[in-house]
Amino acid sequence: xxxxxxxxxxxxxxxxxxxxxxxxxxxxxxxxxxxxxxxxxxxxxxxxxxxxxxxxxxxxxxxxxxxxxxxxxxxxxxxxxxxxxxxxxxxxxxxxxxxxxxxxxxxxxxxxxxxxxxxxxxxxxxxxxxxxxxxxxxxxxxxxxxxxxxxxxxxxxxxxxxxxxxxxxxxxxxxxxxxxxxxxxxxxxx
Ligand code: HEC
Numbered sequence: 001x002x003x004x005x006x007x008x009x010x011x012x013x014x015x016x017x018x019x020x021x022x023x024x025x026x027x028x029x030x031x032x033x034x035x036x037x038x039x040x041x042x043x044x045x046x047x048x049x050x051x052x053x054x055x056x057x058x059x060x061x062x063x064x065x066x067x068x069x070x071x072x073x074x075x076x077x078x079x080x081x082x083x084x085x086x087x088x089x090x091x092x093x094x095x096x097x098x099x100x101x102x103x104x105x106x107x108x109x110x111x112x113x114x115x116x117x118x119x120x121x122x123x124x125x126x127x128x129x130x131x132x133x134x135x136x137x138x139x140x141x142x143x144x145x146x147x148x149x150x151x152x153x154x155x156x157x158x159x160x161x162x163x164x165x166x167x168x169x170x171x172x173x174x175x176x177x178x179x180x181x182x183x184x185x186x187x188x189x190x
Contacts, residue, residue, distance in 0.1 A: 019094040044069030051101030054178040067175025082108030108185030127176035
């Protein structure tokens, strides 16, 4: 049997190197495409539930879009909208999803004695009655500056959300500023 010549071996090595370079160039190109096409601000606007009308006046539009992306993909509605889905719109029952826009983020899911709060803007436009600094402090530390010293908000996954970047927390607050102000949920439940 002929041993492969040195030249042939070299040719194969070069071909293999070129092939692997082509694969990484293709991977880089498709990642680039994703980064260009999967704009979180655009996605955020697409994720605003139908029926929720944003008030963008005096708001930063980029932050609102980014904030919507984060709020609407981080489970806030699971606890802070009750019921989370409108009748006939529960994806867990195989129904086409329809979020409860009428009570969007007005609170109401109960965990024993603790009820998820209304986090829509108050009369002064402040989500859950919190300034931006207070909101960020709550998410970072679990302490609501409106509560007595030493108290820690329960159930709410602030240890997770508090790991987000400053920009993301600022964006979440800006989005919550733009959603409709609603009274506290009148029929809370588990
Ligand atoms: C697992 C359920 C759950 C999820 C998910 C959740 N929360 Fe909460 N949240 C709660 C509960 C319960 C409270 C009230 C805690 C208490 O009173 O001790 C609360 C309280 C809050 C408060 C304080 C409001 C006040 O008036 O005290 C804010 C602000 C808040 N949540 C924002 C958010 C945001 C923004 C998200 C999504 C990024 C989110 N929450 C996701 C359950 C949740």
